Amino acid sequence: MEFGIQTIKELLSGYQKKQFKPSEVIGAYLTNISERDEKINSFLQVRIEESLGRAKRLDEKMCEAETLPLFGIPIAIKDNFLVSGWQATAGSKILSGYVSPYTATSVERLEAMGAIVIGKVNCDEFAMGSSNENSAFGNVRNPWDLERVPGGSSGGSAAAVAAGFASVSLGTDTGGSIRQPASLCGLVGLKPSYGRVSRYGVISYASSLDQVGPFSRTVWDSARVLEVMAGFDDRDATSSKRSVPKYTEELKNISEKKFTLGVSRKWLEGVDPDVAKSFEAGLEMFKKAGGKIIEIDLPHARYALSTYYLLATSEASSNLARYDGVHYGYRTQSATTSEELYSRSRGEGFGREVKLRIMLGTYALSAGYYDAFYLKANQVRKKIQEDFEKAFTQCDFVVAPTSPSTAFKLGEKTDDPLKMYLSDIFTLPVNLAGLPGLSIPCGLDSKNLPIGFQLIGKPFGESVLFEAAQQFEALRGEFPLPGFLEGACRR
């Protein structure tokens, strides 16, 4: 394997020095996928001819490698993004065969800056899940251990980059769906502030929580993807008009800033011992750089799980109403009345977890229950936001492990939704508060599985997150590669 683990920075540098051409790089990545994705099952569709065609056109314009920030970068996108003319399933049978009539803003912006979307990757159905086991198109396996899950819901996005099938990828994060799989697959995963990246063309799960973000091997790559796709979009009324900093410019040098990190020990109780150990080592690293660790209080964080599962499911119950068998997507064969058309198309088209969440959300919004559930959950959401606001008066960012455990075995938690939901306890509050969160690999557990360290920033404080994460990255040194790539590629 000649190519597979190169970062954006490395590829750009190679293009600029004319060491290789986009068609060679894209061709190599496509070969990796065709030869090796059988074991991972990360791609739902690979656009061979289109991406090679685009690469060849870039071959003719090599000088643009100097100006286009993503010139010839192979990128995979989660199958809940729309790309005109391509299928979009969101991991669901109910959208099987659905062809997108338009392209998501985030994808459009990446492509305009030279990125080459090579295909779309597997995910939990409608981004609901923490293990990628809820996809209608099969499980995705973790390149670190093929018996284990890659995390979810953006499991395919994480596995594809970890396995060397794409340089970077896009995912969506509603309650941890980027950061948790990044943690489980040994990658950098960023969930930007709510409103930082346009959601237009991204299949909604929970509108007030969904955000688009990148998976990458390095902090710099993450910053590069974000700076290209972030910024106001007049097609998404919830996107922010704040200007987008040149994040990579800010990362030219490794920061020597002495950061103050906030930790809530009470919140971290019950974490897997290996994860706890690695997290402490991470804190030590910041201390070594002159940083300070302070104790903060997030008294409402313990309600995040129930709050999240009321709000996200309420919104989802409405967002997913459009998949009704009438206008597009899966339609039952057996309906004789319109009532049956709805109930059977949805009954046959949706998977278990999606149905569970639609029912939960429908219930939470129902007359007589709305005040006790939806409204109350919104009040708690505000409390959680206030907890963070208060914490940020004392520290630069809040830190926690990304996930309480490392990658678990396939099937290990599928029988117990609550156990599965607990995978996200450290990521959920960040979405509820609309904050940016970044997961960076900080170590390996005793089973040689990656552990993620999460940095949580102030609203629109991505710059500081990148700065601190890059400092951490430098102190940590190169992160090991998964077993799947051992001997398969040269560094």
Added chain:
Amino acid sequence: MSTIEKYESVIGLEIHAQLLTVSKMFCRCPNRFGSLPNTQICPICTAQPGALPVINKKAVELGVRAAIALNCQTHLESIFARKNYYYPDLPKGYQITQYEQPFCTKGEVFVRFKNGDEKRIGITRIHFEEDAGKSNHESYGTLVNLNRSGVPLIEIVSEPDMRTAHEAGQYLRTIRGILRYADICDGNMEEGNFRCDANISVRLKGTEKFGTRVELKNINSFRFVEKAIEYEVQRQVLAVEDGEKIIQQTRSWNSAKNITEVMREKENAHDYRYFPEPDLPSLVISVEWLDKIRAEMPELPKQAAERFKKSFELSDYDAAVLTSSKEMAQYFEKVVAESKNGKSSANWVMNELLGRLNAVGKEIESSPVTAGQLSELIVKIDSGQISGKIAKTVFEEMFATGKDASSIITEKGFVQISDPAALENAIRKVIESHPSQTAEYRAGKIKLLGFFVGQVMKETQGQANPALLNELVKKLLDQ
């Protein structure tokens, strides 16, 4: 006192008015009626995955204009909500509307009646929402047309202040007039851009407690409004008199059978699961914007009526009738502008033209006599070219044929005789043939003057210039 007179009805209306915007409420598709099915659609109004709504600023402006016109309180911050239900012409599975915090509350409108009375009707609230598509039920299945999906609407909810079907009808016409005046809505019930549901209950006169209310839908023409409400009131009174309990339900007007029919009972009412629309931030209207909209308000019917009263010395009632619709006011203003005779223009429009239009069931917009033609007729009277009496005959002909006054006058030889010599000849003839009356007149029975004038008119087929004729008859009889 008859049975029905023992009761009074309590009526409130919910009016849906499509806004006259270029594009839809949440996308950039054209807002136009009558195009080929499913040609004015996009990912947003067809609810494609990942599509998001964006608020149309012009729609907000028109809504605020309505709020100002209906003397409402405009809220600087309001929120959109989702109303969830399944229907094939609602592709998202929810309608974006406003629920708990509408942009506008607490207004009022004054409704004027023929006898000069005026009644205040309270407006509870106005809120924004999007229209659904249209389902056409055919024998072989249902066809869905999404051209209307996402068309901007305001819903105007009245207080239960109306007590008769006629009041409700007048209220509806008043609102329509205001919305059309201010270029907010076309007000065309038949095309569906102005729709109305009525909440109706009955109670014994003198009692305070409201009866159980029935929601009446599908009143899709001005012709049915009063009839439908009257029917429903009567139905409820008869039911109550029979000792039945009125059931809270939704009924529909069947215009073929002239009855109301049950659509659904309260137990089957939808739980719409309203919640704030998470894809849209709250709607913020700045004070500056509000002031700007206020400053740019077009003239409203009430203001136009005041202006007419002052400029043309019209009565309250005349002014109200002439400003009952924008088209009416425009028609009248055009007639006055060319005829330069306000009083006469008002009389002709109100008495002759409207009488005739009513008789054939036409609106002023489709009058066969144009404003220009009517003013020409008035000018001919004022210049003495034809008499008022002939003018009426000419007008009849104009209304029937659409021809100009001048061509009718020429065709029929309706020119007024203002030549003294010609008239004197005719008068002499009449005097000669009525010797006894002449003698009586000359003996002092002066009121016979009218008899002679009448005879000469008859002789000249009504074409004699009346003023001149009077003068000449007197002169010749007195000789």
